[in-house]
Amino acid sequence: MVASDETAQSGLDTKLGDTCSRTAFGWAKKSFGNRAGRMGFPIFKAEGGFSNLMDFGGLRLAMTSDGVGTKVEVAERLGVYDTLGYDLVAMTCDDLAAAGVEPVNLSNILDVDRLDERVVDALMRGLHAAAEVAGIAVVGGEIAELGERIGGWGSGMHFNWCATAIGVLPADQEPLDGSAVAPGQAVVALRSRGLRSNGYSLARRLLAQAHGPDWHGVPSGDGRSWGEALLTPSLIYCPLITELRRRGVPLTGVAHITGGGIADNFARVLALRGLGAALDDVFPPQPFVLALQALGGVPEAQAYQLWNMGNGMLFTLPAEAAPEACAIAAAQGYQARIAGAVTAEPTIVLDTRGCQPGRLLHR
Amino acid sequence: MVASDETAQSGLDTKLGDTCSRTAFGWAKKSFGNRAGRMGFPIFKAEGGFSNLMDFGGLRLAMTSDGVGTKVEVAERLGVYDTLGYDLVAMTCDDLAAAGVEPVNLSNILDVDRLDERVVDALMRGLHAAAEVAGIAVVGGEIAELGERIGGWGSGMHFNWCATAIGVLPADQEPLDGSAVAPGQAVVALRSRGLRSNGYSLARRLLAQAHGPDWHGVPSGDGRSWGEALLTPSLIYCPLITELRRRGVPLTGVAHITGGGIADNFARVLALRGLGAALDDVFPPQPFVLALQALGGVPEAQAYQLWNMGNGMLFTLPAEAAPEACAIAAAQGYQARIAGAVTAEPTIVLDTRGCQPGRLLHR
Numbered sequence: 109m110v111a112s113d114e115t116a117q118s119g120l121d122t123k124l125g126d127t128c129s130r131t132a133f134g135w136a137k138k139s140f141g142n143r144a145g146r147m148g149f150p151i152f153k154a155e156g157g158f159s160n161l162m163d164f165g166g167l168r169l170a171m172t173s174d175g176v177g178t179k180v181e182v183a184e185r186l187g188v189y190d191t192l193g194y195d196l197v198a199m200t201c202d203d204l205a206a207a208g209v210e211p212v213n214l215s216n217i218l219d220v221d222r223l224d225e226r227v228v229d230a231l232m233r234g235l236h237a238a239a240e241v242a243g244i245a246v247v248g249g250e251i252a253e254l255g256e257r258i259g260g261w262g263s264g265m266h267f268n269w270c271a272t273a274i275g276v277l278p279a280d281q282e283p284l285d286g287s288a289v290a291p292g293q294a295v296v297a298l299r300s301r302g303l304r305s306n307g308y309s310l311a312r313r314l315l316a317q318a319h320g321p322d323w324h325g326v327p328s329g330d331g332r333s334w335g336e337a338l339l340t341p342s343l344i345y346c347p348l349i350t351e352l353r354r355r356g357v358p359l360t361g362v363a364h365i366t367g368g369g370i371a372d373n374f375a376r377v378l379a380l381r382g383l384g385a386a387l388d389d390v391f392p393p394q395p396f397v398l399a400l401q402a403l404g405g406v407p408e409a410q411a412y413q414l415w416n417m418g419n420g421m422l423f424t425l426p427a428e429a430a431p432e433a434c435a436i437a438a439a440q441g442y443q444a445r446i447a448g449a450v451t452a453e454p455t456i457v458l459d460t461r462g463c464q465p466g467r468l469l470h471r
Numbered sequence: 472m473v474a475s476d477e478t479a480q481s482g483l484d485t486k487l488g489d490t491c492s493r494t495a496f497g498w499a500k501k502s503f504g505n506r507a508g509r510m511g512f513p514i515f516k517a518e519g520g521f522s523n524l525m526d527f528g529g530l531r532l533a534m535t536s537d538g539v540g541t542k543v544e545v546a547e548r549l550g551v552y553d554t555l556g557y558d559l560v561a562m563t564c565d566d567l568a569a570a571g572v573e574p575v576n577l578s579n580i581l582d583v584d585r586l587d588e589r590v591v592d593a594l595m596r597g598l599h600a601a602a603e604v605a606g607i608a609v610v611g612g613e614i615a616e617l618g619e620r621i622g623g624w625g626s627g628m629h630f631n632w633c634a635t636a637i638g639v640l641p642a643d644q645e646p647l648d649g650s651a652v653a654p655g656q657a658v659v660a661l662r663s664r665g666l667r668s669n670g671y672s673l674a675r676r677l678l679a680q681a682h683g684p685d686w687h688g689v690p691s692g693d694g695r696s697w698g699e700a701l702l703t704p705s706l707i708y709c710p711l712i713t714e715l716r717r718r719g720v721p722l723t724g725v726a727h728i729t730g731g732g733i734a735d736n737f738a739r740v741l742a743l744r745g746l747g748a749a750l751d752d753v754f755p756p757q758p759f760v761l762a763l764q765a766l767g768g769v770p771e772a773q774a775y776q777l778w779n780m781g782n783g784m785l786f787t788l789p790a791e792a793a794p795e796a797c798a799i800a801a802a803q804g805y806q807a808r809i810a811g812a813v814t815a816e817p818t819i820v821l822d823t824r825g826c827q828p829g830r831l832l833h834r
Contacts, residue, residue, distance in 0.1 A: 121586075124586050124588065125586060125614070125616070127588055128586050128588050128591045128614055129614060131588060131591055131592050131595060132581075132591060132595045132612050132614060133612070134595075135592075135595035135596055135598065135599040135609070136595070136598075136599070136608075136609040136610070136611075136612055138599050139599050139602040139603065139607070139608050139609045140608045140610075141608075142602055142603055142605075142606050142607055142608050143575065143576070143606070143607070143608040146575075147573075147575050147639045148575030148576045148607070148608055148610075148637075148639070149608070150608055150610055160610070160611075162575075162576055162608070162610060164527070164530055164532075164575075164639065165530065167527055167528065167530055169527075169532075169637075171576055171578050171610055171611050171635075171637060172578065172611050173578040173579065173580045173611050173612065173613045173635065174580075174613050175580060175582070175613065175615050177615055177617065178617055178618065178620060180620070181620070210510075212506060212509075212510050212511030212525075212527075213506070213511045213525055213534055215534050215535065215536040215635050216536065217536045217537075217538060217580070217633045217635075218495075219538070219582070219631055219633070223484075223487050223488060223491050225487065225490055225491050225494060228491045228494055228495060229494050229498075232494060232495045232497075232498035232499070233498055235498065235499075236498040236499070236501055236502050239502040239505055240502065240505055242505075243505050243506070244502070244505055244506070244511070245499075245502050245503045245504075245505050245506040245511055245512070245513055245525070246498070246499040246502045247499065247503075247511075247513055247523070247525060247534055248499075248523075248534050248535050248536050248635070249495050249496070249499055249536065250536045250537050250538065250633070251488070251491055251492060251495060252538050252540055252631075252633070253488070254540065254541055254631060255541065255672065256622050257541060257543070257544070257621065257622050257623055257629070257631055258620065258621070258622065258631075259619050259620050259621065259622050260620055266620070268582055268615075268617060268620055268621075268631070270580045270582070270613070270615070270633065271635075272534075272536065272578050272580075272611070272634075272635030274511075274532075274534060274637060276510045276511070276527065309618065
């Protein structure tokens with residue numbers, strides 16, 4: 109629930125983030141009963157947990173909120189605003205996809221210090237393009253002028269951008285709550301093309317330390333400036349997950365790799381059944397991410413906790429179905445590969461592909 | 472769509488806000504086709520306009536986003552955080568109620584500079600209390616640590632807080648799109664108890680000019696400090712609107728009085744049929760709002776554009792049904808009264824009740 113990369117470097121602050129998330133969720137849960145017997149009542153799992161679905165007279169909907177975080181600063185540095193929409197749609201809709209839910213509608217909130225119509229136009233043009241990729245309709249929006257409550261880089265319009273997406277669990281499908289994950293199932297990884305919208309505070313700090321305050325114009329080594337590399341728009345995975353499920357590919361779990369990295373996010377898929385995984389063939393990070401890791405001497409464990417390291421989504425399914433899933437992904441333009449397998453032992457064993465490849469254990 | 476009170480004082484900037492809203496909505500509209508023939512397709516009115524409803528296989532849902540704006544600064548000044556939840560729920564759910572939609576679920580996003588668990592707990596406790604009043608379940612939330620991108624007053628945790636609410640249009644009811652408003656119908660006003668969550672930038676500026684930087688501790692004249700008066704939590708009207716409709720009271724239009732005041736917000740109810748209204752008996756503003764207006768010498772027209780001036784919601788219905796509606800409201804603890812009538816002439820004539828009572832015309 110708490111998205112922070114600043115704090116993830118200190119055990120104490122990560123704990124504070126977790127505490128605040130638990131506090132918020134504790135209060136939220138007390139409100140579920142307000143809809144008892146009526147539209148919008150949260151659906152509980154057999155095990156008693158909250159499934160993140162609500163019942164609307166048989167129709168099952170989900171609702172999730174997120175923002176693009178401090179990636180906005182990179183856009184401000186470059187004066188390029190028409191790609192953040194991909195990040196906003198990816199952060200929200202791919203969280204729905206991770207529950208097996210097809211994203212349908214999105215409403216966004218743009219908090220600004222003051223308005224610049226050119227910037228608003230570029231942001232919304234990008235959101236429109238990303239909505240087309242995700243197959244969703246943008247049905248709501250709010251622009252709030254908050255003056256000095258919003259800060260940022262340089263002298264242009266500063267802003268923070270978040271959204272809420274809602275989606276539908278198709279009538280003939282089960283939610284992906286981890287109950288069908290089993291040892292021996294394959295783990296398929298989907299490649300990412302950059303940092304998506306997580307881990308920017310560390311990335312910016314490392315680049316400022318190495319290259320000074322105007323780091324964004326310095327060549328990253330892959331033909332782009334550091335600013336351009338960091339602004340790489342998020343791939344949107346939800347149409348692929350929807351298509352795989354529509355075609356009857358028997359997905360059993362999906363993890364959207366956000367803050368916390370592969371291990372934390374994939375652990376949620378495995379938790380219900382107390383399982384683990386051996387991930388011995390994940391995608392390597394993009395060259396610019398490797399360069400960034402090397403630049404800061406970031407230990408493998410930290411890099412894999414703060415960044416997706418080339419793997420934006422993982423999903424599980426019976427091993428015999430994995431090749432077809434990879435083929436469908438490839439046909440849709442995604443890079444997919446079998447990255448490992450689910451294990452009975454409740455530990456995620458990750459063979460890393462960063463600057464100092466090694467083995468990380470996550471219990 | 473643009474919520475700003477800073478800019479409303481300058482014609483040029485209000486125009487910029489409107490332009491940005493139109494730009495954003497223009498791009499959003501182009502995405503509606505992404506759901507053609509599928510769940511979540513926006514429902515269009517007979518006249519071609521967007522009704523703010525989406526079709527989910529016959530079930531009609533609505534979705535809206537808003538935030539508490541710069542009222543947060545008042546909470547920061549007082550160190551009182553458990554009432555803003557009422558404002559957050561009112562701003563979102565009462566917008567749904569204005570479309571005749573019953574609010575059902577809410578997801579919130581809290582952007583912070585750094586975390587303070589005590590503050591998060593108080594905010595979420597308040598949100599829980601407000602959700603109970605509105606009869607909604609809080610089913611999602613995100614806390615984002617954004618460091619220096621968030622500013623505020625004093626040395627505590629600074630934050631901006633927004634939410635998205637979804638709701639259902641009951642199967643046996645028509646949306647309140649203005650098509651059933653007719654001349655001669657009554658206009659009922661619901662009393663507010665403060666500024667709700669609009670007009671705070673002007674209020675804060677006037678108080679700082681009159682009382683200096685620590686204005687929040689100065690007595691307001693009603694037994695409370697100015698800070699306490701300004702923090703007055705919003706009344707939540709949606710349960711009353713839902714109840715009136717459930718009982719068959721034939722409401723034809725509902726206006727939630729937010730930025731733009733009575734005239735702008737009520738005009739939207741009247742626009743479709745090209746009607747007007749004579750509002751000769753609205754509620755007077757609360758004494759502290761009158762004092763604030765006097766303090767700043769704020770002209771009647773401006774006060775009624777930036778503040779709700781004692782009237783947080785207006786609704787229209789056949790005149791013969793108005794007394795029953797007022798009685799139901801009173802039984803539920805709301806103050807309601809017949810404030811005027813719908814007219815064939817397309818002008819809103821408002822007899823004001825501020826410091827310099829007069830007559831405002833709005834075409």
